[in-house]
Amino acid sequence: MTAPVKLQHYSALSEARQNLISLYADVRAExxxxxxxxxDVFAERLDRHAVEPGWQAVIAYAGDATVGYAYANTVQPDDRWWGRxxxxAPAAYxxxxxxxxxxxxVATPWRGRGVARRIHDALLATRSEPNATLMVNPAAGDGKVQRLYERWGYAVIGVVQPSxxxxxxxxxxxxxxxGEGS
Incomplete structure (x- = not known):
């Protein structure tokens, strides 16, 4: 785990699909x-999301190993993301x-090293939308995941059950x- 982490951007699912699915299986193993x-449910979601406008992914590599990922797409004001x-949702967002x-x-051995934040920030760095949104299970990591997102500047704006x-x-x-310019 001494190899430096390098980030790769993807705008086509065909180039990243297998790595994203393999990483997901590792990250979410439990x-x-x-x-x-x-x-298989993740793969279906991934395929559906990847054809939506503005889809992008960032995968982190340490040498030849994939160690983390994130992907996103654009949601419009009338998107079901908000409707559920x-x-x-607050109009400001x-x-x-x-x-x-x-x-x-992020794969377990790479957690706590700032890899998730680097991936997240790289994913947002090229975006033109004014706001970012995500959904998190408040119980994930006994609440640690939501608290991590709060440290990154996110605030809870509502509750949703996607399915x-x-x-x-x-x-x-x-x-x-x-936080830019602060």
Missing amino acids: LLHLPNYRV MTTP AAAPAVAVKEIG PESPVLACMARPVRH
């Missing part, structure tokens, strides 16, 4: 027995296109250029 976390929330971070994960099989998630948002 959850794969749950219906919404199965690898239990209360209307949902009135214009936003970048929705759909997945982010009957999924857990209830917190929808979080922040400006894309959070």
